[in-house]
Each structure stands twice: as C-alpha cells, then as structure tokens.
Amino acid sequence: MGLKLPLQEVVSCSKGMELSNIKDAFDRVAKKQKLSTSKSEEMITQVGHEMEQSLTNIQSIQVSTSLDQKSMLAELKTKLSVIGPQNQLEGPEKELNTNLNKYPKVLEKLFHPDISKAYRNVEFDTHILNQIILSHFYREGLFDIADCLVNEAAEPEAISLKCQFVEMHQILEAMRARNLDPALNWAFANRGRLEQIGSDLELKLHRQQFVEILQKGSQADALKYARTYLAPFAPLHMEEVQKLMGCLLWAGKLDTSPYAELIASIHWEKLAEKLTRQFCSFFGQAYESPLSVAVAAGVEGLPTLLKLANVMAVKKQEWQSMTQLPVPVELGKEFQFHSIFVCPVSRDQSSDENPPMLLPCGHALCNQSITKLSKNSTRSFKCPYCPLEASAPQCRRLYF
16 A cells, blocks of 8 residues: 555656656757757858858959959958858857757657566467457458468467458458449348347448439439438438438539538548448457557556556566556556446455445445455444445445
8 A cells, every 4th residue: 555655646747747858858959950050041141141242342343363362362261260150150059969969868768768677477378369469460451461370370260250351351442442332232131230230331331322323423323223222211211311312403513512521531431430340340359459459558558657667666666476556557548448446445456356345325345445444344344435334244246
C-alpha cells in the first residue's frame, strides 16, 4: 500500500513534465534557427548592397584606370571589414548548433531508446501466439507471408483462416473497383444471419448499386433494379426507398441534384467497413486485428511502464517478480472491451481468486478486503462507505 501513492504521483506528473520539457527544447531550437536565418539574410543583403554599389561606381567612371579600380576595391574591402559578416554570423550559428546538439539528448532522456526495461518474463502459449500472428497476416491480405509462417511454425490448421479471409479480400478488392456483385452475392447467401442480427447491409449494398446505375444515366435500368431488389425492403425502410425513388428524376446528373451526397466516396468506405465487420463476426473473428490492438495498447502504456520500472529500480523493488502493477495504466476507451471492478479499499483489480463481493448495504468490495476487515470472517465489520454493519457470510459474489 505504501508504494502506490508515491508511484502514482510520479507517473501522473511525469507525463506532463516530459511533454513540457520536449516542447521547451524544441522551441529553443526553433527560436535560434529563426535568429540565425534572419541574421544571415541581413548580412547577405548588406554585403550584396555594398558590392553592387562598388560595381556601379566602377562602371560610372568614363575613363577607368587600374589605380581607380584598386582604390574602389580597397574601399569595398574596408567596408566589408567594418561590417564583419563572419563575426556577426558566428554567434547565432554557435548558439543554434549548441541547442541542436542538446535536443537529441533531451529526446533520448525522455523517449527511452531502450524499451526493454519494461519487459517482463511472461510465458506465452506459442500455438496461440502463432495463431494471432497468422490471423493478422491473413486479415491484412499478406497471404504469402502467412503461408510461409504456417510452414515454418508447423501450424497447418491455420489454413482454414486463409480461405475465409481470401473470400473477404476478393469482395473488398471488387468493391474498390466499384464492383458490388461479389458483395451482393455474399449478402444474399447470408441473408438469414444478417436478418437475425438486424443488419441492413444488404439494403445498403443494393442502394449503392442503384445509385451507380442511376449515375450512369440509365433511368429505366435503375427503375427495374429498384422494383426487383429495393421493393422487398420497402415495408421496413419506406423512407429510404422513397428517397431513392426521388433520385430517378436526376438520372445522369446526381452530382447537381439534392441527392448529391449519395455519390460521395464515403459511402463506399462505410460499406467496406460494415461488410468487413459482419464478415469477421460470422466466422468468430474480431473486426480489429488482436495483434494490432495489443501493439497499440502497448505503445500507449509503454511510457507509464518505463517510468514505473525506473522508479522501482531506484526503490530496489523487484520488477519481474510482481504479479500485479501497483499503479493503473490508463488506456483509451477503444481498449475497454469488458467491465472491470477495482476495489475502492485496496485499489486491487478483481480476479477469480479475489472476486468482487456485494455487501448487504449495496456497496461492493473485493473478497480480500472483506476478509481483512472481518478478521478472517471472525467478526462483523462496518462498511467503509456507510454506517451499516455486515458479516462475511452476508456478502454475495458479484458477476459482471
């Protein structure tokens, strides 16, 4: 318990301080660079002016002798010596180089180049890890790389994933070429499953196909398509179907019509995303690659873990032997996939060994906190959040 608060304060404060230090160092370099550039331009202008003036004087003399030219050049040399461009540029350049040399050191200090400090010895299931990597490669369409890993890692059963993702990428590739036929065929084949989850994917695909036909200028073909494929959706989507019927008046010129937004490329992007989501869900795969999510979460949490590892090293705490982090690693909402419970007393996250428990008063604590408060279930205890008393047998396990 004594370790948590100091670490929490260090970790929470350090992030803002690090960003502030980096910005200050960058601003100093930018300021010195502007000063050096401005001084250089000033010197170039001044020297150029003196040279042009001397050249004009030489050309203005009707009968110019070598003696006159030498005296004018000597005068120019004297003026340039007085200006002293080299001496005036030396100072700003030196200050700029000094700050430029310091900036990488600031980055190295705050953006730890060696991230291995945050590494912890974790035993991974090699088979599951290979499956995650293979799933990522197949999901991204990197079939040759995935096939190579299948052979080298001896994971032949992963080939079943390939067949599913190959079909998905063929459909998406066709959509990028503005060909909706493969997508429509897939939606028709999976109509029952799409209806079970209340998906309107098939309607959206037919709407996009209708708009494409209309955009090419064929009003009759568009009307025929609507009667065949859009009419069945009318009972549940009357408003959208009526809107599409209004488009018939603008055949071949939708871009200048009140319905111009229907031909925006964003609709193709949304269709591709929607199809990918439902395609993946039908064969038990997440829309986002688990590997990409894990890497993104690791990148976001890495600064906190590095700071924590450094603080623990100073306090001579064993980083590798810890079973639970003493401070929370805050991640964005996109990384929250299920509810979690953190005990308000111990600040520990619940687990199967230490589940959340509901007190008679309605407040919740982790089981270990209740055990401590009740002296190993030997006496009743007062709820930390209200004046009501409870005993361990009265508490019931919570399930999220």
